[in-house]
Amino acid sequence: MSAKETILNRLRHRAGGQLTAPAVDFSVLQRPDWTTAEKLDLFEKAIESVHGEVHRVTADGWIDRLAEILQSRGARNLLISGQHDLGTRLREAGRDDLPDLLVYDEPVSSWQPTLFNEVDAAITSTRGGIAETGSLILWPTVAEPRLMSLVPPIHIAVLQASELYATFHQAMLAQNWAAGMPTNALLISGPSKTADIEQTLAYGVHGPKELIVLVIE
């Protein structure tokens, strides 16, 4: 008998007989009908409490703010998407106050050491945010690969205020995740951190040291 058959047989012919499944009630997860402004306030408070940074910007002004942020960090370059609208707009902006724009348009194997050692910052879009926990929803795609939000020391994420949800539960149902999940889906709530050395918080242990959110209102 295979391991699978052995295990399933034991589970199916349970000595204690058939178990009954209790009902589940998710209403405890429900939150009031917050307005966008309320959700944004909550989101900001929650993500700032875990060392994230929020900038409220307009659809016209976000590139200005991005340039300021990158200059203040002395970033030498910015990793952008080759296909996503965000990347296209940055390339077409033709601005000289932005650092070098690097485009992620080849499989990682061809440039991994550069990505790990040379890239200072990356910018990605988001699929929404969660007010209660201060989380960003990312579904990395062909256009915005997984390592963009993980390897560079600074991750800048663009969030539309209108795409804020109250809770993870609400976001998942509203976007109907159960209908089909991507290769990788993520919630990101703050920069990478650890407290493994005597419970002292340190940021940027494996992933980004800084998480900066540009919220477009």
Added chain:
Amino acid sequence: MSSSETVSQPAAGVHAGHQVDVRDFHNRARAAIHNPKIRQNFRKAMDGLMAKRTAAFEGWDLEALRDLGANIRLRALANLPDLLEQLEQKLTANGIRVHWAVDGDEACQIVRDICVARGAKRVIKGKSMVSEEMELNHYLEARGIEALESDLGEYIVQLADETPSHIIMPAIHKNTAEISELMHEKTGTDLSNDVEYLTASARQQLREKFMNADVGVSGVNFAVAETGTLCLVENEGNGRMTTTVPPCHIAVTGIEKVVPRLEDVTALLALLTRSATGQHITTYFNMISGPRKEDELDGPEEVHLVLVDNGRSSIYQDDQLLDTLRCIRCGACMNHCPVYTRVGGHTYGTTYPGPIGKILMPHLIGLDEGRHLPTASSLCGACGEVCPVRIPIPDLLVRLRQESVDGDKLHPARVPGHGAKRGRAEAMIWKGWSWMHSRPGAYRFGTGLAARFHKLQPGQLGAWTRFRTAPKLAPKTLHEQLKERNR
């Protein structure tokens, strides 16, 4: 009992799990209790964690949330075999290969076979308690495959050739100075009490390892049957690195980790992170549903899931013991346990320490080897009160105590090694006790005899009177006293 010999014994259980004799619990406990460093490190950490947990649930209907958590887990367990099949089917459709392992050795072999097939020599690991249970690192290393831990705490523990002392914070038994010395000695970093510096050094060392790793091995927090999704909870990003950078990802998980619906993870996640570290959410919640698709630019080209039984299907047979399988591995029970806080994780000598370890490990290693585990408790009930999925840990401890002496005819003993603590003399005494108490005549005669000769009672009663005075037999029985009063 505080002889200097005891105090100068090496810190308890600091060697790899398989070398530790679990039965030597009492000696390790004695050593740990007399080790002020261990006492301080644990006390400080556990006090902090308890306060953070309380704060994190402020404003929540915690009891309703715990009901939801418990019911989600119970529903999953009620349909476990079907859910496992559904999970396999969904994962396979998504391109993830599923393997089944009856025990830890078989699971290790599966991981090794995948490595061999790929010619892999270097494995990088995200945190996984199941792989600790399997002793995967030793298995792979004995066969010429390097297995490196990447979670900072696990990395430290591995540098020290120790095992984790807490399931969420593996290196909690060490303070900064000890870690600095260890990293200096093993990796050549400067001696420093600057945690930022130590963390940055580890980041640099491990980035190289991630780039060169052939395989990444991770655990799983929840496996969703409905969508074929593996969920990982973490703060550091090493879990994402492990599951994204190497060309092959192998996830290992216990068969009980499956949940029916994606929606279920929202409630379990809310309970898990708040119960564990008092965080509203961890930095990363990573959901993996397949290998890299053809046009995607990163991610592993191969993803495997190893479903490990290792004793779980036998726990599953019994209606009461089954509750053990609800566990979501948050560690709140250990954070709140007065025994764990004082003796630390290594004293238990088992993969899972603290209250959850005391009810889980006897199934994995038997009640013979794990004979002291169910008794390492004051039954204060704190563990049961904080458990996010309402596992009645104190009840299960009592049940295991009964099993260890084959006590109760109502529940057939199920745990391997049951009856290991049964002693002839003790069994006789209780038999006599039960005989006497079911016969009024014999009872009166016996108690009358004891009252008559109460002066002959010894003043010292072994271990019982080492810290207590002996209870004294009354010169007259209760029956006699009542008779006199009512005269």
